[in-house]
Amino acid sequence: MKNLYVEVFSRLTGLRQLFGRKQGLNKGWLFGTPYVMISKPECVEPILSSPKHIDKSDDYTYLQPWLGTGLLTSFGQKWHSRRKILTPAFHFKILEDFMDIFNEQSSVLVKKLEKEIDRDSFNVFPYVTLCTLDIVCETAMGQHVNAQGDKDSEYVKAVYEIGSIILNRQTKFWLHSDTIFRLTSDYHRHQECIKILHGFSYKVIREKRDMIRSERMNNNNNFVSKNNNNNNTKIDQNGNHVDKLYIEDDNFGKKKRLAFLDLLITASDAQKGAHLTDEDIREEVDTFMFEGHDTTSAAVSWSLLLLGGNPKIQERVFHEIDTIMCGDRDRAPTMSELHDMKYLECCIKEALRLYPSVPMIGRHLKEDIKIDNYIVPAGTTALIVTYMLHRRPEIYKNPDRFDPDRFLPENCVGRHPFAYIPFSAGPRNCIGQKFAILEEKAIISAVLRKYRIEAVDRREDLTLMGELILRPKDGLRVKITKRE
Secondary structure, X not given: OOOHHHHHHHHHHHHHHHHHHHOOEEEEEEOOXXXXXXXXXXXXXXXXXXXXXXXXXXXXXXHHHHHOOOOOOOOHHHHHHHHHHHHHHHOHHHHHHOHHHHHHHHHHHHXXXXXXXXXXXXXXXXXXXXXXXXXXXXXXXXXXXXXOOXXXXXXXXXXXXXXXXXXXXXXXXXXXXXXXXXXXXXXHHHHHHHHHHHHHHHHHHHHHHHHHHHHHHHOOOOOOOOOOOOOOEEEOOXXXXXXXXXXXXXXXXXEOOOOHHHXXXXXXXXXXXXXXXXXXXXXXXXXXXXXXXXXXXXXXXXXXXXXXXXXXXXXXXXXXXXXHOOOOOOOOOOHHHHHHOHHHHHHHHHHHHHOOOOOEEEEEOOOOEEEOOEEEOOOOEEEEEXXXXXXXXXXXXXXXXXXXXXXOHHHHOOOOOOOOOEOEOHHHOOOOHHHHHHHHHHHHHHHHHHEEEEEOOOHHHOOEEEOOOEEEOOOOEEEEEEOO
């Protein structure tokens, strides 16, 4: 049987070819559920901009045994509460603390790629995926799992295996039933993976809580606020107000490396009436692990393939990186230097336009809504097809062409605000999008400081799988040579 997600995605892209710019709002039924498929910005805006239609579609329920009801899968008051607690953890000062991790793991990736130099071709996707897994484990939990060096790690294997099991369940409609799924061998392995993943997360959470408790008892930490209120300031040793989510130095004057988990525990303790249990924190850490892993690896891999297929554009990126880094290809960039890589960012944005990491956004409509002069009834699932939205010819001339200049500031003027939504939009947009762009720039710039990329796979020959993440069915083959 052909993979359902390959088949569905093939049909969706076929509709685009058939109807062209007229395509934008269609209705249909899937397994007894009414759907509207949307790919026009004027139709997307009423849904994504509304604070009422923030509930995710049923596809996300298969993630709940692993992720619980964290920020990705929760709804209602729980989602609002979690979003409020988590938002400060993505402040730019926190992201700056993650730069060392981005650069260190990107350097490991560059080293791992050495064995592929001058080979006819290789699949770049697995290399990038292991790199992003290392980054997200260290930034989320402060744990070095060494995914790039130890593929046999129990935790790493569990992450990969549970992803495969969830995908298999999503693509086979008879496995949607909990009763039938429990009769399969996949279910038993699913439970084993859950035990490993949750066990690891809970262990790290307990250790981190004990460490923070010990530091507080010894009064040698910067987690204590002078005032017991809800503001995000504390008083340092000099009496200055600083963000209470930031830990500055340890007892030896060395800057501490924070993880998302540290920030989550601290932010939770600072919110009156919003203290998070270990299970609550585990949900958010695991959610960050899932969301910050596959989506980023897809974006980086597609970017490398597209740059490899467009040598002139790649040369412009080389020039930008070399100019900003003053020709030093061994030194890691600072956050400010990554920020200055504007053209590289345009390339990443264009890659996300052509191949958005999340190709479809599903929302469950809680009440009737008017879209493009039609009334869409409550109970309908709205399927916003980002992949098609991003290729509308009236918005993007020659929409299938890779053209980073589309995202130069002067070319974005007048573009509909919902015509480009790789990180969704509205109140439930991606909380970690600045983290993602910064990480992607760090990885790609590290690779391009050392290697020239040549695409081996032709885009038109690739089979796309429109799952929760947009993947190439058979990987992305490239060739690398060492830069002179």
